[in-house]
Amino acid sequence: MNTVLASEAISLSDIQHEWAEINYKTKEDKDKAFKKLITKAEWLVKQSPEKADSHIWLGIVQSSTAGAEGGLGALSYAKAARKNLEEALRLDENALQGSALTSLGVLYHKVPGWPIGFGSNKKAEQLLKRALVVNPEGIDPNYFYAEYLYDEGDYMQAKHFAAIALQAPAREDRPVADEGRRAEIGQLISKINKKISD
Numbered sequence: 001m002n003t004v005l006a007s008e009a010i011s012l013s014d015i016q017h018e019w020a021e022i023n024y025k026t027k028e029d030k031d032k033a034f035k036k037l038i039t040k041a042e043w044l045v046k047q048s049p050e051k052a053d054s055h056i057w058l059g060i061v062q063s064s065t066a067g068a069e070g071g072l073g074a075l076s077y078a079k080a081a082r083k084n085l086e087e088a089l090r091l092d093e094n095a096l097q098g099s100a101l102t103s104l105g106v107l108y109h110k111v112p113g114w115p116i117g118f119g120s121n122k123k124a125e126q127l128l129k130r131a132l133v134v135n136p137e138g139i140d141p142n143y144f145y146a147e148y149l150y151d152e153g154d155y156m157q158a159k160h161f162a163a164i165a166l167q168a169p170a171r172e173d174r175p176v177a178d179e180g181r182r183a184e185i186g187q188l189i190s191k192i193n194k195k196i197s198d
Helices: 002-008 012-025 030-047 052-069 074-091 095-110 121-134 139-151 155-166 175-197
Strands: none
Touching (some): 012 030, 012 052, 030 052, 052 095, 074 095, 095 121, 095 139, 121 139, 139 155
8 A cells, every 4th residue: 555655646735635525525435435545545654753743734634534533433543633732732733724723633632532532622612722823814723613512602702703613714725625714604603693592
């Protein structure tokens, strides 16, 4: 497998593009598609173990696999994602505009707490706030912090950060990811508005 991957010379942008296609456009067998992408992301980490970017994207793909897998089977992927994202933070907390902080914050928010998993809303909030310090106008940190606030019942603050996420500058190299994320922000704003008007 590694020789095939080596000949393909996978880049970080290849992983990003493929992730966006799977995450936003694949309807069936998402978990299988993400698991194949893990192999490519692992290869990238092996090629450049000192680069935070590679660890971030391996962590993101593992985290997405956990989400697609669901149930108790997801926990091993979530734990692997946490390990890679923590390694990315150790190497460079600001890499990819603080993406490791955002992704790790999301993991702590989504994963069940003790005794099932390692989830912690307190840690999630700390990490997401740190991500916003690094990238205050970014689409992802604002969206995920808005989602966290919505789940905490703080609807007015959630609306504020969702609005910032919607106004985030476009990422020219990631149109599919931007389009998909903007759709998610729109759905979140609708949910927030419903809660506020109830």
